[in-house]
Amino acid sequence: KEGALDYLTKPIDNDRLRRVVAQAVERGRLARENRYLRAQLRHEHGLDAIVAVSDGMRAVLDLARRAAASRSTVLISGESGTGKELIARAIHLHSGRVGGPFVAVNCRAFAEGVLESELFGHIKGSFTGATRDRRGLFERASGGSLFLDEIGEVTLGFQAKLLRVLQEREVLPVGGERPRSFDARVIAATNRKLRDEVAGGRFREDLFFRLAVIPIRIPPLRERRADVLPLARAFLARMNAEHGRALVGWEPEVERWLLAHDWPGNVRELENTLERGVVLARGERIALADLILSERPPAASRRDAAHGTLQEYLDAATVERVREALREADGVRVEAARALGIERTTLYRIMRRFGIVGEP
Numbered sequence: 041k042e043g044a045l046d047y048l049t050k051p052i053d054n055d056r057l058r059r060v061v062a063q064a065v066e067r068g069r070l071a072r073e074n075r076y077l078r079a080q081l082r083h084e085h086g087l088d089a090i091v092a093v094s095d096g097m098r099a100v101l102d103l104a105r106r107a108a109a110s111r112s113t114v115l116i117s118g119e120s121g122t123g124k125e126l127i128a129r130a131i132h133l134h135s136g137r138v139g140g141p142f143v144a145v146n147c148r149a150f151a152e153g154v155l156e157s158e159l160f161g162h163i164k165g166s167f168t169g170a171t172r173d174r175r176g177l178f179e180r181a182s183g184g185s186l187f188l189d190e191i192g193e194v195t196l197g198f199q200a201k202l203l204r205v206l207q208e209r210e211v212l213p214v215g216g217e218r219p220r221s222f223d224a225r226v227i228a229a230t231n232r233k234l235r236d237e238v239a240g241g242r243f244r245e246d247l248f249f250r251l252a253v254i255p256i257r258i259p260p261l262r263e264r265r266a267d268v269l270p271l272a273r274a275f276l277a278r279m280n281a282e283h284g285r286a287l288v289g290w291e292p293e294v295e296r297w298l299l300a301h302d303w304p305g306n307v308r309e310l311e312n313t314l315e316r317g318v319v320l321a322r323g324e325r326i327a328l329a330d331l332i333l334s335e336r337p338p339a340a341s342r343r344d345a346a347h348g349t350l351q352e353y354l355d356a357a358t359v360e361r362v363r364e365a366l367r368e369a370d371g372v373r374v375e376a377a378r379a380l381g382i383e384r385t386t387l388y389r390i391m392r393r394f395g396i397v398g399e400p
Contacts (some may be wrong), residue, residue: 045393046060046063046064046159047173048060049375057092058253065285068238070278074311078104084129085132086133086134087108087131087133087134089103089124089130090123090127090130090332091267091270091271091274092125093266093267094259094264094265095267097258097259100256100257100258100259102125103256104108104127104130104134104256105134107131107254107256107366108130108132108134108135108309109134109135110133110135110254111164111225112253112254113206113225113226113227113228113250113251113252113253113254114128114131114226114227114228114253114254114255114256114397115191115228115229115230115234115248115252115253115254115255115256116128116227116228116229116256116257117229117230117231117232117233117234117255117256117257117258118229118258118259118260119231119255119260119288120231120305120306120308121305121306121307121308121309122258122259122260122261122307123258123259123304123307124164124229125187125229125233126188126258127256127258128142128144128187128227128229129142129144129187131138131185131225131340132184132187132225132226135185135225137171137183137184137225139142139183139184139186140181140182140183140185140224141180141181141183141184141191142184142187143177143180143181143184143185143187143224144187144189145159145177145186145187145188146188146190146251147188147189147190147191147194148189148190148193148195149190152194152195152198153214155194155198156201156373157170157174157176157178157214158180159176159177159202159211160176160178160201160211160212160213160214161173161174161175161176161178161206161211161213161214161216161220162174162176162213162214162215163213163214163215163216164226166213166214167214167215167216168217168218170214170215173213174213176211176213177251177400178211178222178224179206179211179220179222180223181222181224182222182223183223183224184224184225184227185224185226185227186224186225186226186227187227187228187229188226188227188228188229189228189229190230190231191228191229191230192204192228192230192231192232192234192237192243193230193232194305196229196242196244197241199244199247200244202247203236203246203247203250204246204339206226206247206250206251207250210219210224211220221342223330226251228251232247234252235248236304238249246396248324258330260303260306261303261306261309261310262302262303264310266298268298268299268303269295269298269299269309270279271307271310271311272290272310272314273309274296275311275314275315276289276290276311276314276318276326278317279314279315279318280318282320283315283318283382283386284382284383285318285319285321285381286320286324287321287325287326288324288325289325289326289328290317290327290388291325291326291327291328292320292329292353293328294317294326294327294328294331297328297331298310309336312327312354313357314333315394316330316331317330317331317384318355318360319358319380319382319390320358320361320380320382321381322381331354355394358390358394359394359396362376362380362390362391362396363378364395365379365380366396373387373388
């Protein structure tokens with residue numbers, strides 16, 4: 041109870057003493073290593089690592105920091121690409137549960153029956169393919185945090201089951217007769233306006249209030265333009281390291297475009313755009329042509345330019361530029377990568393991603 045690892049009785053057995061001391065030293069080493077790794081995780085993925093210059097995002101981080109100090113359920117809302125899971129993970133890392141697991145599940149990715157088994161677990165033989173007992177994510181997240189992403193997508197029937205789980209702090213596995221307790225902090229997220237869903241009868245009001253003990257809304261990037269350039273600089277530094285580049289920045293017109301663009305895909309779109317610029321830049325600075333790429337839309341996107349997204353446009357332009365480089369290099373990938381100013385491994389990754397075969 042006072043922290044003793046072991047005890048010895050007289051007369052002392054020297055061999056046993058050596059073993060106990062070795063175990064104590066090893067346990068101390070592991071404890072120090074765990075503290076270091078947790079500190080490293082907080083440094084790389086915690087709240088202090090999140091770029092927040094705008095007042096709106098500073099308020100989000102302040103609320104997240106206060107939420108981390110509690111055990112209450114958190115509901116994070118925001119458009120796709122705003123970083124809801126990033127905030128959820130940071131809350132976990134700054135909480136007293138940092139030593140436990142952070143388990144994330146996208147509720148939209150599963151049909152209702154499968155989601156129930158995934159979250160609550162199942163008993164052997166409860167359905168075809170259930171060849172053994174399986175603990176659900178609520179149980180596996182015990183001691184840590186369970187992140188329920190896209191919570192607004194679950195059916196009303198499943199919402200009733202989830203409400204009971206949150207109220208009773210226990211789950212009933214599919215096919216089971218006895219409930220099992222769990223000790224996991226629940227953090228949920230949605231890109232829907234759940235109050236509107238409640239008003240429309242599509243989401244249970246009691247579940248909404250059970251989840252939204254601490255509500256956190258992440259503003260879209262267009263509402264926090266002060267964060268655009270700091271985020272872009274952070275992405276540039278990271279992409280330089282990942283792709284073996286040494287770009288020093290971007291041309292003035294790129295900065296004007298970054299600030300003027302509305303970023304419908306939010307931070308995720310900005311990140312993808314900067315990666316594209318780093319990969320395809322010909323000089324030491326990213327030019328606007330490296331982001332928008334060509335004076336006229338590439339053949340693959342011209343037909344749908346009026347209706348397609350910027351991401352679709354840039355994907356098509358990337359394919360065209362890489363194919364052009366491969367043709368000019370007579371299919372020699374090392375030469376094509378050199379012409380594009382990227383690492384050969386980066387070229388291979390782009391080719392695999394878009395299904396590009398060697399040219400000509």
